[in-house]
Amino acid sequence: MVVEFAVVTGHSGAGRSQAANFLEDLGWFVIDNLPAALLPKVSELAGVGGTRYDRVALVSGSGEEAEEISAAIRALRQADQTRVRVIFLQASTPVLVRRYESTKRPHPWDPSLPMVEAIEAERDALEVIKAEADMVIDTSNTSVHQLRDRIESEFATESDVTAMSVRVVSFGYKYGLPLDVDVVMDCRFLPNPHWVDELRPLTGRDPEVGAYIESQTITPEFLERLYALLDLLMPAYEREGKSYLSIGIGCTGGQHRSVWVSGQLRGHLEEQGYHPRVSHRDVDRNA
Numbered sequence: 001m002v003v004e005f006a007v008v009t010g011h012s013g014a015g016r017s018q019a020a021n022f023l024e025d026l027g028w029f030v031i032d033n034l035p036a037a038l039l040p041k042v043s044e045l046a047g048v049g050g051t052r053y054d055r056v057a058l059v060s061g062s063g064e065e066a067e068e069i070s071a072a073i074r075a076l077r078q079a080d081q082t083r084v085r086v087i088f089l090q091a092s093t094p095v096l097v098r099r100y101e102s103t104k105r106p107h108p109w110d111p112s113l114p115m116v117e118a119i120e121a122e123r124d125a126l127e128v129i130k131a132e133a134d135m136v137i138d139t140s141n142t143s144v145h146q147l148r149d150r151i152e153s154e155f156a157t158e159s160d161v162t163a164m165s166v167r168v169v170s171f172g173y174k175y176g177l178p179l180d181v182d183v184v185m186d187c188r189f190l191p192n193p194h195w196v197d198e199l200r201p202l203t204g205r206d207p208e209v210g211a212y213i214e215s216q217t218i219t220p221e222f223l224e225r226l227y228a229l230l231d232l233l234m235p236a237y238e239r240e241g242k243s244y245l246s247i248g249i250g251c252t253g254g255q256h257r258s259v260w261v262s263g264q265l266r267g268h269l270e271e272q273g274y275h276p277r278v279s280h281r282d283v284d285r286n287a
Contacts, residue, residue, distance in 0.1 A: 172254025204259025254282030
Protein backbone atom coordinates (compact mmCIF):
# COMPACT_ATOMS: atom_id res chain seq x y z
CA MET A 1 0.00 0.00 0.00
CA VAL A 2 1.32 3.42 -0.97
CA VAL A 3 0.99 5.91 1.87
CA GLU A 4 0.53 9.54 0.85
CA PHE A 5 2.04 12.24 3.02
CA ALA A 6 1.25 15.93 2.91
CA VAL A 7 3.71 17.96 4.95
CA VAL A 8 2.12 21.29 5.85
CA THR A 9 4.70 23.87 6.83
CA GLY A 10 5.51 27.53 6.44
CA HIS A 11 5.33 30.84 8.25
CA SER A 12 3.49 31.15 11.54
CA GLY A 13 0.25 32.98 10.82
CA ALA A 14 0.22 32.08 7.12
CA GLY A 15 -2.56 29.49 7.41
CA ARG A 16 -0.97 26.16 8.30
CA SER A 17 -3.78 25.17 10.66
CA GLN A 18 -6.46 26.12 8.16
CA ALA A 19 -4.77 24.10 5.43
CA ALA A 20 -4.56 21.13 7.79
CA ASN A 21 -8.26 21.47 8.62
CA PHE A 22 -9.14 21.41 4.92
CA LEU A 23 -7.07 18.24 4.47
CA GLU A 24 -8.85 16.69 7.43
CA ASP A 25 -12.19 17.52 5.79
CA LEU A 26 -10.94 15.57 2.75
CA GLY A 27 -10.31 12.51 4.89
CA TRP A 28 -6.61 12.93 5.63
CA PHE A 29 -5.34 11.86 9.04
CA VAL A 30 -3.80 15.02 10.49
CA ILE A 31 -0.97 15.14 13.03
CA ASP A 32 -0.30 18.66 14.27
CA ASN A 33 2.90 20.13 15.70
CA LEU A 34 4.92 17.02 15.00
CA PRO A 35 8.57 17.21 16.12
CA ALA A 36 11.04 16.54 13.34
CA ALA A 37 12.48 13.54 15.16
CA LEU A 38 9.13 11.74 14.90
CA LEU A 39 8.62 12.18 11.16
CA PRO A 40 10.39 8.89 10.27
CA LYS A 41 8.36 7.02 12.90
CA VAL A 42 5.13 8.18 11.31
CA SER A 43 6.26 6.64 8.03
CA GLU A 44 6.75 3.29 9.78
CA LEU A 45 3.40 3.39 11.57
CA ALA A 46 1.23 4.76 8.77
CA GLY A 47 0.89 1.47 6.93
CA VAL A 48 -0.11 -0.48 10.02
CA GLY A 49 -3.75 -1.42 10.44
CA GLY A 50 -5.09 -1.40 6.91
CA THR A 51 -5.92 1.71 4.94
CA ARG A 52 -6.96 3.97 7.82
CA TYR A 53 -3.69 5.85 7.54
CA ASP A 54 -3.10 5.78 3.81
CA ARG A 55 -3.22 9.59 3.65
CA VAL A 56 -1.41 11.41 6.42
CA ALA A 57 -0.98 15.17 6.80
CA LEU A 58 1.90 16.29 9.01
CA VAL A 59 1.86 19.86 10.30
CA SER A 60 5.39 20.82 11.25
CA GLY A 61 6.49 24.40 11.03
CA SER A 62 9.03 25.06 13.74
CA GLY A 63 11.77 27.25 12.32
CA GLU A 64 14.02 26.13 15.15
CA GLU A 65 13.96 22.61 13.68
CA ALA A 66 14.15 23.68 10.06
CA GLU A 67 17.26 21.68 9.19
CA GLU A 68 15.91 18.57 10.93
CA ILE A 69 12.52 18.91 9.23
CA SER A 70 14.16 19.33 5.84
CA ALA A 71 16.26 16.21 6.38
CA ALA A 72 13.23 14.26 7.60
CA ILE A 73 11.28 15.25 4.48
CA ARG A 74 14.08 13.98 2.27
CA ALA A 75 14.19 10.71 4.21
CA LEU A 76 10.43 10.37 3.92
CA ARG A 77 10.64 10.80 0.14
CA GLN A 78 13.16 7.96 -0.04
CA ALA A 79 11.07 5.53 2.02
CA ASP A 80 9.40 2.64 0.20
CA GLN A 81 5.74 2.90 -0.74
CA THR A 82 5.40 6.59 0.05
CA ARG A 83 4.36 9.64 -1.90
CA VAL A 84 5.31 12.93 -0.28
CA ARG A 85 4.10 16.42 -1.12
CA VAL A 86 5.17 19.49 0.81
CA ILE A 87 2.92 22.53 1.12
CA PHE A 88 4.70 25.71 2.18
CA LEU A 89 2.45 28.57 3.27
CA GLN A 90 3.84 32.07 3.34
CA ALA A 91 2.65 35.66 3.63
CA SER A 92 4.23 39.08 3.49
CA THR A 93 5.60 40.60 6.67
CA PRO A 94 3.01 43.44 6.83
CA VAL A 95 0.19 40.92 6.48
CA LEU A 96 1.62 38.67 9.18
CA VAL A 97 2.04 41.67 11.48
CA ARG A 98 -1.61 42.63 10.99
CA ARG A 99 -2.75 39.07 11.65
CA TYR A 100 -0.80 38.82 14.88
CA GLU A 101 -1.89 42.26 16.01
CA SER A 102 -5.52 41.28 15.45
CA THR A 103 -5.11 38.24 17.71
CA LYS A 104 -3.02 40.17 20.28
CA ARG A 105 -0.67 37.21 20.52
CA PRO A 106 3.14 37.32 20.38
CA HIS A 107 5.01 35.68 17.55
CA PRO A 108 6.07 32.14 18.56
CA TRP A 109 9.59 32.48 17.14
CA ASP A 110 10.68 34.73 20.01
CA PRO A 111 8.06 36.64 22.01
CA SER A 112 10.77 38.94 23.35
CA LEU A 113 11.63 40.27 19.89
CA PRO A 114 9.77 43.05 18.10
CA MET A 115 7.15 41.49 15.85
CA VAL A 116 8.84 42.33 12.55
CA GLU A 117 12.19 40.96 13.70
CA ALA A 118 10.61 37.71 14.87
CA ILE A 119 8.79 37.27 11.56
CA GLU A 120 11.91 37.92 9.50
CA ALA A 121 14.02 35.61 11.66
CA GLU A 122 11.55 32.78 11.20
CA ARG A 123 11.31 33.51 7.48
CA ASP A 124 15.08 33.15 7.10
CA ALA A 125 15.16 29.93 9.12
CA LEU A 126 12.39 28.34 7.07
CA GLU A 127 14.07 28.89 3.70
CA VAL A 128 15.69 25.46 3.92
CA ILE A 129 12.25 23.83 4.23
CA LYS A 130 10.80 26.03 1.49
CA ALA A 131 13.42 24.56 -0.84
CA GLU A 132 11.74 21.16 -0.36
CA ALA A 133 8.26 22.45 -1.18
CA ASP A 134 6.19 21.04 -4.01
CA MET A 135 3.71 23.84 -3.60
CA VAL A 136 4.22 27.35 -2.24
CA ILE A 137 1.02 29.20 -1.40
CA ASP A 138 1.17 32.90 -0.59
CA THR A 139 -1.84 33.75 1.54
CA SER A 140 -1.20 37.50 1.72
CA ASN A 141 -4.18 38.20 -0.52
CA THR A 142 -5.87 34.81 -0.31
CA SER A 143 -9.22 34.32 1.39
CA VAL A 144 -10.04 31.26 3.46
CA HIS A 145 -12.31 30.05 0.67
CA GLN A 146 -9.60 30.46 -1.95
CA LEU A 147 -7.15 28.54 0.23
CA ARG A 148 -9.65 25.73 0.64
CA ASP A 149 -10.23 25.60 -3.12
CA ARG A 150 -6.48 25.43 -3.75
CA ILE A 151 -6.02 22.58 -1.25
CA GLU A 152 -8.98 20.68 -2.66
CA SER A 153 -7.78 21.10 -6.24
CA GLU A 154 -4.41 19.56 -5.35
CA PHE A 155 -5.32 16.93 -2.77
CA ALA A 156 -8.93 15.85 -3.24
CA THR A 157 -9.53 12.54 -4.99
CA GLU A 158 -12.64 11.92 -7.02
CA SER A 159 -14.21 10.15 -4.04
CA ASP A 160 -13.41 13.15 -1.81
CA VAL A 161 -15.29 15.59 -4.00
CA THR A 162 -18.63 14.34 -2.83
CA ALA A 163 -21.76 16.15 -1.85
CA MET A 164 -21.94 17.39 1.68
CA SER A 165 -23.50 15.21 4.32
CA VAL A 166 -27.23 15.88 4.53
CA ARG A 167 -29.69 14.97 7.27
CA VAL A 168 -33.44 15.42 6.98
CA VAL A 169 -35.49 15.22 10.17
CA SER A 170 -39.27 15.44 10.42
CA PHE A 171 -40.73 16.82 13.62
CA GLY A 172 -43.87 18.15 15.29
CA TYR A 173 -44.00 21.79 16.32
CA LYS A 174 -46.05 20.83 19.38
CA TYR A 175 -42.93 19.09 20.69
CA GLY A 176 -40.54 21.94 19.89
CA LEU A 177 -38.00 22.65 17.19
CA PRO A 178 -35.01 20.33 16.82
CA LEU A 179 -31.96 22.05 18.27
CA ASP A 180 -29.50 21.13 15.55
CA VAL A 181 -31.20 22.01 12.26
CA ASP A 182 -29.83 24.57 9.79
CA VAL A 183 -32.89 24.98 7.56
CA VAL A 184 -36.52 24.59 8.68
CA MET A 185 -39.57 24.16 6.45
CA ASP A 186 -43.03 24.53 8.01
CA CYS A 187 -45.58 22.24 6.34
CA ARG A 188 -48.57 23.17 8.51
CA PHE A 189 -50.22 24.98 5.59
CA LEU A 190 -50.89 21.61 3.92
CA PRO A 191 -54.29 20.07 4.69
CA ASN A 192 -53.92 17.85 7.75
CA PRO A 193 -54.65 14.11 7.37
CA HIS A 194 -55.29 14.05 11.12
CA TRP A 195 -58.80 15.32 10.43
CA VAL A 196 -59.58 12.40 8.12
CA ASP A 197 -60.79 9.60 10.38
CA GLU A 198 -59.33 6.71 8.41
CA LEU A 199 -55.95 8.48 8.07
CA ARG A 200 -55.59 9.63 11.67
CA PRO A 201 -53.95 6.42 12.99
CA LEU A 202 -51.62 6.20 9.99
CA THR A 203 -48.37 8.09 9.34
CA GLY A 204 -46.69 9.82 6.44
CA ARG A 205 -45.02 6.52 5.61
CA ASP A 206 -48.35 4.99 4.59
CA PRO A 207 -49.36 5.29 0.93
CA GLU A 208 -52.90 6.36 1.82
CA VAL A 209 -51.57 9.41 3.63
CA GLY A 210 -49.19 10.17 0.77
CA ALA A 211 -52.00 9.95 -1.77
CA TYR A 212 -54.11 12.35 0.30
CA ILE A 213 -51.37 14.96 0.65
CA GLU A 214 -50.29 14.61 -2.97
CA SER A 215 -53.87 15.16 -4.15
CA GLN A 216 -54.02 18.64 -2.64
CA THR A 217 -53.86 21.46 -5.16
CA ILE A 218 -50.98 23.23 -3.45
CA THR A 219 -48.73 20.19 -3.03
CA PRO A 220 -47.05 19.95 -6.47
CA GLU A 221 -46.17 23.65 -6.55
CA PHE A 222 -44.94 23.53 -2.95
CA LEU A 223 -42.62 20.62 -3.66
CA GLU A 224 -41.37 22.24 -6.85
CA ARG A 225 -40.50 25.45 -5.01
CA LEU A 226 -38.98 23.61 -2.05
CA TYR A 227 -36.74 21.64 -4.39
CA ALA A 228 -35.77 24.81 -6.29
CA LEU A 229 -34.90 26.61 -3.06
CA LEU A 230 -32.68 23.79 -1.82
CA ASP A 231 -31.12 23.37 -5.27
CA LEU A 232 -30.07 27.01 -4.96
CA LEU A 233 -28.95 26.93 -1.33
CA MET A 234 -27.09 23.65 -1.06
CA PRO A 235 -24.36 24.31 -3.65
CA ALA A 236 -23.94 27.77 -2.11
CA TYR A 237 -23.46 26.21 1.33
CA GLU A 238 -20.88 23.84 -0.15
CA ARG A 239 -19.01 26.72 -1.78
CA GLU A 240 -18.79 28.33 1.65
CA GLY A 241 -17.17 25.18 3.00
CA LYS A 242 -20.15 23.69 4.81
CA SER A 243 -19.75 19.92 4.93
CA TYR A 244 -22.92 19.05 6.85
CA LEU A 245 -26.48 20.32 6.46
CA SER A 246 -29.46 19.43 8.62
CA ILE A 247 -32.93 20.15 7.22
CA GLY A 248 -35.97 20.15 9.50
CA ILE A 249 -39.43 19.48 8.06
CA GLY A 250 -42.18 20.31 10.53
CA CYS A 251 -45.91 19.88 10.90
CA THR A 252 -48.18 20.01 13.94
CA GLY A 253 -47.54 16.58 15.44
CA GLY A 254 -44.76 15.20 13.27
CA GLN A 255 -46.87 12.22 12.20
CA HIS A 256 -48.29 12.84 8.74
CA ARG A 257 -47.30 15.81 6.59
CA SER A 258 -43.70 16.32 7.69
CA VAL A 259 -43.00 12.59 7.43
CA TRP A 260 -44.34 12.38 3.90
CA VAL A 261 -42.60 15.56 2.71
CA SER A 262 -39.31 14.28 4.18
CA GLY A 263 -39.68 11.13 2.12
CA GLN A 264 -40.31 13.12 -1.04
CA LEU A 265 -37.35 15.33 -0.29
CA ARG A 266 -35.14 12.29 0.14
CA GLY A 267 -35.94 11.18 -3.39
CA HIS A 268 -35.16 14.59 -4.85
CA LEU A 269 -31.88 14.93 -2.96
CA GLU A 270 -30.78 11.49 -4.12
CA GLU A 271 -31.48 12.56 -7.71
CA GLN A 272 -29.17 15.54 -7.09
CA GLY A 273 -26.33 13.27 -5.97
CA TYR A 274 -26.71 13.58 -2.22
CA HIS A 275 -27.10 10.72 0.22
CA PRO A 276 -29.48 12.07 2.84
CA ARG A 277 -30.11 10.38 6.17
CA VAL A 278 -33.79 10.72 7.05
CA SER A 279 -35.19 10.37 10.55
CA HIS A 280 -38.63 11.03 12.02
CA ARG A 281 -38.31 12.43 15.52
CA ASP A 282 -41.95 12.43 16.57
CA VAL A 283 -43.71 9.98 14.26
CA ASP A 284 -44.40 7.46 17.02
CA ARG A 285 -45.36 9.86 19.79
CA ASN A 286 -49.07 9.48 19.05
CA ALA A 287 -48.94 5.71 18.61
